[in-house]
Amino acid sequence: MSESHQKQSFLRKYIFSVDHKTIGIQFLFTTLFFFLVGGALALLLRWQLAYPGKPMPVLGQVFPESMMVGGIMLPEFYNALFTMHASVMIFFAIIPLLVGAFGNFVVPLQIGAPDMAFPRLNMLSYWFFWPSAIVALSGFFVQSGAAATGWTAYPPLSAIEGTGQTLWVVAVIMVGASSLMGAINYLTTILNMRAPGMGLFRMPMTVWAIFITSVITLLATPVLTSAMIMLLFDRTMGTHFFLSEGGGHVLLWQHLFWFYSHPAVYIMILPGMGIVSDVISTFSRKPIFGYHAMVYAIMGIAFLGFIVWGHHMFQSGMNPTVGTTFMLSTMLIAVPSAIKTFNWLGTMWRGTLRFTSAMLNAIAFVSMFVIGGLSGIFMASTAVDMYFHDTYFIVGHIHYVLFGGSMFAAFAGVYYWFPKMFGRKLNEPLGKIHFALTFIAFNCTFFPMHILGIGGHMRRIYDPMQYTHLQHLQPINVFITLSAFVLGVSQLILLVNFVKSLKWGEKVGKNPWESNTLEWQAPSPPGHGNFETTPTVYRGPYEYSEPGRSSDFHPQSEAA
Amino acid sequence: MNLRKVITAGLVCLYLFPAFVQAGTVTGKALFSGEAPPNQKIDMAADPVCSGMHKTDFLNERVVVNSNQTLKNVFVYVKEGLGGQAFPAPQTPAVLDQEGCWYYPHVQGMQAGQKLQILNSDATLHNVHAVAKNNAEFNLGMPLQGMKLEKTFSNPEIMIKMKCDVHPWMNGYIGVVSHPFYAVTGDDGSFEIKDLPPGEYTIEAWHEVYGTQTQKIAVPGGSVNADFQFSSSEIVDEASGLKITAEAPKPINRFDDSAALNKPRAKTGWWLPENISTYGGKLDRLFYVILWITSIVFIAVQVALLIFLFKYRDRPGAKAAYTHGNNRLEIIWTVIPALILVFLTIASQKLWSEIKGQPPAGAIPIEIQAEQFAWNVRYTGKDGKFGTSDDIKTINQLHIPVGKPVRVRLTSIAKDNKHPVIHSFFLPEVRLKQDVVPGMAIDVWFEATRTGQYEIACAEFCGLGHYRMRGFLSIHSQEGFDAWLREAAQGGIG
Known part of the structure; x- marks a missing residue:
């Protein structure tokens, strides 16, 4: 820890930092920025869906002729928008926000370590991450436009479309490398650097979640990277991995892609589950219900997550008998999700719930994740999926998991750990307004998408009015778009709160939430090296409301 | 008014004046011998908006033989002989209109540097794709009626093919030249190139099917005639992907099935559209089974959550229970969902194998x-x-x-x-x-x-x-x- 005594230059401390906390905060700022970018892309395309062919007011005049003409969106731009919205949100916002930002900041603190195992690798991971986003987004400035084949980039289409697609492929390879560096680092850190007494089953759920997530990342990402490199070769070197003309197989891509991308859904939800478990236990003032069951459920999800990828391919031309196998595994993965939900309810049962902004977002996670989980069962059924596949029902489902799930968890994490990061609280009244507006607008935006899907509304279409059978659904599209704008504007409240509280937020001590886990025993914000003395762990992370104690919490590192 | 500008303008006029008085005109015809291809009906059924705009058969403009045995849509231009003279591009744009899912004009000329205005007069998406070699290629969607685009070709090119990536039958040609001496033959197969300074020129006539022909002519000042002879025996073969119906449709006694086809559709509102297949009803039933099960779970969980939020809210003096869980409960809420989900798997499998299995005999x-x-x-x-x-x-x-x-x-x-x-x-x-x-x-x-x-x-x-x-x-x-x-x-x- 000799480094902590040296005075560091600004550049070393804030830009090229190797401190896990600074890197975590760098990830946080960058990913929240991309969250706003991805949201803006979504709002643009929602305009077109609600008012196809109508000129976009004001903003429409800003775009060049290759994107909008007289404020009217062109189909090629629409296609780039839905592709880049998903890519930005998944690769550059949600995954690095949950894993890069919270994982980095929280994991070493919660296990009582001074830093990550490989600080320089950690820094490199960040310096691979943000340039990858720039590479992908730079597609908007090349002649062919940004990638426009969906975030799933199915070849042959993705093998023949313009330059923007190449940039997208390169970006995904880069961000994959960044993820891998992170995963190796978390695994090593968690396995080797836990404080004395921190047995595996005394680890907070966030650490468990990041640990299992890292295992998934480590096993799945190389497959995605290989697929991307093959696609890059098909595009640039004339190979035919995914082109039937040269003996390749079109479906090979889908197998490789979903072998990563289905587990990636769990990469995006497991850390959220971890965060929410910590938050709910803390603000229910109760031990987490069924700690071991919660850990095994995460493991079960991770394991089953690797054998369900085929449910994205029921209608792809894959052998229908194989579809049956994937149907069974997909149905079964709902079981550990159910276990987790019931245990969160069990945790709140007979607790004393404190409705902080963090807690409200965590409760919203539980409530919304239930919808996202249940709506998935429709598509798990091979037969019912035949109708719902590639409709807005799926779009609604994925947004209930990724926004209703991952993003509410991320908000919970932001409100919960902001005091630890910056020594100040986020403003609570603003936090509650942000929560209420987001929760209502979110449901108004995404729930009607299920109705669209039931009506047979296909996804990824530039102009639904082309189809007679969709025209009567158009009022729903208008309603969704209006709600989406409210949802988008509501996020500005978080932005204002965030920036304002950095400077003027209420100052806090070590443990403002009266929480048990180790990060709350370090100063707020913790200095370089985290803890003044290495903590010793005496008990599990959720010993709240122990009978016979005067205070209702019992920090892990308190001797008695 | 700036005096110097006036003088300069006057001098320029004086310099140009002799050129105009002596300018020559080239006129001629694109003659055609042989058999024209039979009716080239275009089938626009792929886009009902297109086919709906044509009450009668729409004929391709690839080969249009006029009644006086001349060819329409031949592009005639001065190929050589103007030396390095530069001609300013006209201010008025050339216009390419997409109307009735066809390009108008089908063949036209324009000057390099002149603006090309592209219109979409149709209520459907067109995608105008300029297949150019000497100029920047562009490929732009025009989804809306009344949309306009402006493009410029900066270099001469014979010919730039315009095609629509949405409607494969749509194409047109633009000859881009560096000077104003070009023409396109019309309904009488004739052309006229005016204001050509006296001199020796090579003139070329281009047709999309019958290729190019050139002539050397001397223009003395005054009018000179230059006819071109095209023949059906010389064809430039170009794989076009056009659908050409060789014969005119024969009259047929049509069976009137409109009562069956126009049977009114069931109105279903914002829900599943009506089912019209033998297995669709079974699929819908399975959907409703899942909807019932998920709705019950959904309501149960959300109601429990709301009750907990109200009942266990933090109040002064309240103390939370101290429990780490209950293994019996864990087993119950593991096994019951698992059983329900396995039941759904089996129910789905039955229908899945019916749909994906062998089609019934005699299909x-x-x-x-x-x-x-x-x-x-x-x-x-x-x-x-x-x-x-x-x-x-x-x-x-x-x-x-x-x-x-x-x-x-x-x-x-x-x-x-x-x-x-x-x-x-x-x-x-x-x-x-x-x-x-x-x-x-x-x-x-x-x-x-x-x-x-x-x-x-x-x-x-x-x-x-x-x-x-x-x-x-x-x-x-x-x-x-x-x-x-x-x-x-x-x-x-x-």
Whole structure:
């Protein structure tokens, strides 16, 4: 820890930092920025869906002729928008926000370590991450436009479309490398650097979640990277991995892609589950219900997550008998999700719930994740999926998991750990307004998408009015778009709160939430090296409301 | 007023004046000998907006032979002889209009540096694609009626082909030259190039089918005649992908199946569209089973959550219970969901194997080749075999009889040396969806339970025109279908 005594230059401390906390905060700022970018892309395309062919007011005049003409969106731009919205949100916002930002900041603190195992690798991971986003987004400035084949980039289409697609492929390879560096680092850190007494089953759920997530990342990402490199070769070197003309197989891509991308859904939800478990236990003032069951459920999800990828391919031309196998595994993965939900309810049962902004977002996670989980069962059924596949029902489902799930968890994490990061609280009244507006607008935006899907509304279409059978659904599209704008504007409240509280937020001590886990025993914000003395762990992370104690919490590192 | 400008302008006029007084005019005709190709009817059924705009057959403008045995749409221009003279580009733009799913004018000339204004007069998406070698290629979607684009070709090029990536039959040509000495032959096959300074020139005439011809002429000042002779025996072959019907349709006694086809559709509001297939009802039932189960779980969980939020809110003096869980509960809420989910798997499997299994015996074989962005439908014709001369082909029109299973073999194809891509064949009311995969031939089957007209949608994103890759399913009475097949076999079907 000799480094902590040296005075560091600004550049070393804030830009090229190797401190896990600074890197975590760098990830946080960058990913929240991309969250706003991805949201803006979504709002643009929602305009077109609600008012196809109508000129976009004001903003429409800003775009060049290759994107909008007289404020009217062109189909090629629409296609780039839905592709880049998903890519930005998944690769550059949600995954690095949950894993890069919270994982980095929280994991070493919660296990009582001074830093990550490989600080320089950690820094490199960040310096691979943000340039990858720039590479992908730079597609908007090349002649062919940004990638426009969906975030799933199915070849042959993705093998023949313009330059923007190449940039997208390169970006995904880069961000994959960044993820891998992170995963190796978390695994090593968690396995080797836990404080004395921190047995595996005394680890907070966030650490468990990041640990299992890292295992998934480590096993799945190389497959995605290989697929991307093959696609890059098909595009640039004339190979035919995914082109039937040269003996390749079109479906090979889908197998490789979903072998990563289905587990990636769990990469995006497991850390959220971890965060929410910590938050709910803390603000229910109760031990987490069924700690071991919660850990095994995460493991079960991770394991089953690797054998369900085929449910994205029921209608792809894959052998229908194989579809049956994937149907069974997909149905079964709902079981550990159910276990987790019931245990969160069990945790709140007979607790004393404190409705902080963090807690409200965590409760919203539980409530919304239930919808996202249940709506998935429709598509798990091979037969019912035949109708719902590639409709807005799926779009609604994925947004209930990724926004209703991952993003509410991320908000919970932001409100919960902001005091630890910056020594100040986020403003609570603003936090509650942000929560209420987001929760209502979110449901108004995404729930009607299920109705669209039931009506047979296909996804990824530039102009639904082309189809007679969709025209009567158009009022729903208008309603969704209006709600989406409210949802988008509501996020500005978080932005204002965030920036304002950095400077003027209420100052806090070590443990403002009266929480048990180790990060709350370090100063707020913790200095370089985290803890003044290495903590010793005496008990599990959720010993709240122990009978016979005067205070209702019992920090892990308190001797008695 | 600036005096110097006035003087300069005057001097320029004086300098140019002699050139104009002595300027010559080249006139001539594009003569044609031989047989013109038969009626070149264009089939626009792929886009109903297009076909709906033409009450009568629309004829291709590739070869238009005028009544005086001359050719229309020949581009004539001065190829050599002007030396390095520079001519300022005119301020008025050249105009290319997309109207009735065709380019107007079909052939035109313009000057390098002059603006080209591209209009879309149709209420459908066009995608104007300039296939240029010396100029920047562009490829722009114009989804809306009344849309305008302005483009400029900065270099001379003979000829730039304009095509629409949405409507494969649409094309036009633009000759871009560095000077104003060009013309296009019209309805009398004649052309006139005016104001040409005296000198020796090479003049070229270009036609998209019959190629180019050149002449050297001397222009003395005054008028000079230069005719070009094209012949049907010399053809420039260009793989065009155009659909040309060789013969005019014969009169046919049509069977009136409109009562069956126009049977009113059930109104279903914001919910599942009506089901019209034998297995769709079973699929809907399974959907409702899942909807019931998930709704009960949904309500139970949310109500429990709300009760907890109210009942266990933090109040002064309240103390939380201290418990780490309950293993019996864990087992209960593991086993019960697992049993329900396994039940759903078994229920789905039964229907899945019915739908994906062998089509019922006697199913009518149909082939559908999906391309960007249309459905090419094929029937065997009388001989019961595909790939023979009596195959019946339609674009975007799937006709079937009611009450009889059909087996559709789905493949993906591509034209113009493109790659085939993935599509998805979606019949919402039939509850059928199947991806169409390059390199694979995938069979699906269904049996319609009522007559009427419905839509075919592409459900897998397949590129620029994906959103309008729309087809039509016409379910006839058995007699109506038989009559339709007869008409189609005689070439009477668009």
